[in-house]
Amino acid sequence: MTAHMNQPTGHILIVGAGVIGVCCAYELASRGYQVTILERDAVGQGCSFGNAGLISLGHLPIPRPGVIGQTLKWMADGDSPLYIEPRLDLDLARWLWKFRAACTHDQLERSMDVMCGLSRLSEAGFRHFAQTEHLDFNFRPLGYYEVYLTEKALDRACRSADVTRAHGYAYERLDAQTIQDREPALSGDSVGAIWYPDSFFCDPYLFVREVGKLVRRMGVVVRENVEVQSFIEDGDAIRGVRTTLGESIEADHVVLAAGIWSQALAKKLRLRMPLQAAKGYHRDIPETDPPLSTSCLLGEANMVATPMSGHLRLAGTLEFSGVNLDMRRNRLNMLTEGARRYLPSINGAPPTSEWVGMRPCLPDGLPIIGWAPHHQNLFIATGHAMLGLTFGPATGRLVAESIAQEETSIAIDEMRADRF
Numbered sequence: 001m002t003a004h005m006n007q008p009t010g011h012i013l014i015v016g017a018g019v020i021g022v023c024c025a026y027e028l029a030s031r032g033y034q035v036t037i038l039e040r041d042a043v044g045q046g047c048s049f050g051n052a053g054l055i056s057l058g059h060l061p062i063p064r065p066g067v068i069g070q071t072l073k074w075m076a077d078g079d080s081p082l083y084i085e086p087r088l089d090l091d092l093a094r095w096l097w098k099f100r101a102a103c104t105h106d107q108l109e110r111s112m113d114v115m116c117g118l119s120r121l122s123e124a125g126f127r128h129f130a131q132t133e134h135l136d137f138n139f140r141p142l143g144y145y146e147v148y149l150t151e152k153a154l155d156r157a158c159r160s161a162d163v164t165r166a167h168g169y170a171y172e173r174l175d176a177q178t179i180q181d182r183e184p185a186l187s188g189d190s191v192g193a194i195w196y197p198d199s200f201f202c203d204p205y206l207f208v209r210e211v212g213k214l215v216r217r218m219g220v221v222v223r224e225n226v227e228v229q230s231f232i233e234d235g236d237a238i239r240g241v242r243t244t245l246g247e248s249i250e251a252d253h254v255v256l257a258a259g260i261w262s263q264a265l266a267k268k269l270r271l272r273m274p275l276q277a278a279k280g281y282h283r284d285i286p287e288t289d290p291p292l293s294t295s296c297l298l299g300e301a302n303m304v305a306t307p308m309s310g311h312l313r314l315a316g317t318l319e320f321s322g323v324n325l326d327m328r329r330n331r332l333n334m335l336t337e338g339a340r341r342y343l344p345s346i347n348g349a350p351p352t353s354e355w356v357g358m359r360p361c362l363p364d365g366l367p368i369i370g371w372a373p374h375h376q377n378l379f380i381a382t383g384h385a386m387l388g389l390t391f392g393p394a395t396g397r398l399v400a401e402s403i404a405q406e407e408t409s410i411a412i413d414e415m416r417a418d419r420f
């Protein structure tokens with residue numbers, strides 16, 4: 001086995017069939033590699049299943065100047081979008097410390113350079129899937145609004161939008177009348193909005209499912225209900241993986257794309273990744289009357305309302321309560337209550353879906369897209385936090401370029417695995 005060599009005939013194992021795993025499979029298969037995806041559950045059933053569907057290009061990372069003050073205010077307010085379960089957890093304490101250190105102007109500028117590079121790659125990637133591969137995933141290149149009920153919050157959001165604009169993604173500030181005319185479903189209480197015309201939205205599960213079907217047609221073996229238990233090590237290389245079914249599967253390269261669960265797998269290789277699960281929820285409800293024409297971030301409530309395949313998806317909240325899928329009803333209810341302030345026509349009809357997912361979050365707000373530090377043929381692609389759907393196509397491209405030893409479309413050094 002020769003690692004890091006351009007060998008399109010090699011066998012690549014991808015662990016995890018979320019948005020990241022399937023996008024990696026697509027790019028690798030396009031280059032002629034033999035690819036197998038191993039998925040513990042079914043394609044797209046992890047965090048990629050029920051997110052808000054926003055392809056938010058040029059979005060700021062969570063760690064940024066000023067966010068600590070906001071975080072402390074939210075922590076003191078039981079009804080805020082942020083919840084940190086009180087518990088003794090040294091890893092979380094270390095994570096918060098590193099997060100605090102990343103809230104600087106310098107780090108924000110570095111992160112924005114990387115994230116806007118990822119955005120541009122993904123922008124082309126989503127258009128390619130929709131227009132060239134003709135995948136049907138409710139792709140809507142219509143931009144999105146950030147809607148505010150107070151001038152203070154709108155002014156603050158404009159300062160963030162200025163950072164986005166300085167990195168090449170335009171925005172427009174709309175007054176109350178204009179946003180009301182464009183989205184009559186919104187309450188007359190909004191003082192205005194920000195319009196990000198370059199972004200998109202889609203149905204995130206449809207996207208993963210359709211890319212999953214496409215890669216199967218391209219010859220990728222997608223094995224569901226197969227859980228990777230450990231790695232077969234051979235000096236500083238990985239020879240393959242062992243599954244809970246007792247199988248050993250050999251590979252020339254392994255891509256770890258198991259979302260929040262990547263951490264537990266990496267630990268088996270003595271590799272520490274400071275990933276924390278930031279839980280979020282969705283509640284799908286019947287469409288408002290009139291329906292929203294495009295996705296809206298409801299500013300003060302810090303949640304998103306996205307019109308999606310015949311219903312309205314309310315999604316948001318940020319909960320640090322460990323790696324588990326326990327649902328807190330009060331957090332779910334907060335979505336409806338928060339949205340009602342902006343969308344008064346939401347009625348009491350029963351939700352059609354309720355869901356919880358875990359965003360894989362690293363403390364500096366950037367993902368890991370890079371080679372493992374001590375295993376020459378293990379590539380890591382995780383930690384995409386709030387932007388995993390957005391950065392899926394870009395990540396797939398960078399992973400495939402790295403494995404094929406092509407020049408990467410953007411520099412990936414800031415996202416290396418050993419930066420912590």
Ligand SMILES: Cc1cc2nc3c(=O)[nH]c(=O)nc-3n(C[C@H](O)[C@H](O)[C@H](O)COP(=O)(O)OP(=O)(O)OC[C@H]3O[C@@H](n4cnc5c(N)ncnc54)[C@H](O)[C@@H]3O)c2cc1C
Pocket residue numbers: 015016017018019020021038039040041042043044045046047048049050051052053054055056226227228229257258259260261262265278279280281282304315316317356357358359360381382383384385386387388389390391
């Ligand atoms: C409420 C909410 C709203 C969000 N909104 C947006 C949004 O609008 N836009 C956006 O860009 N992002 C959004 N996100 C973030 C986005 O959903 C995630 O960043 C993204 O889904 C992460 O994708 P992934 O492929 O890394 O992980 P996952 O989708 O979790 O996939 C990992 C897969 O690995 C599998 N796996 C785990 N362990 C093993 C194992 N041992 N063996 C085999 N398989 C394994 C899992 O079963 C899973 O299918 C949101 C998230 C939440 C929670």
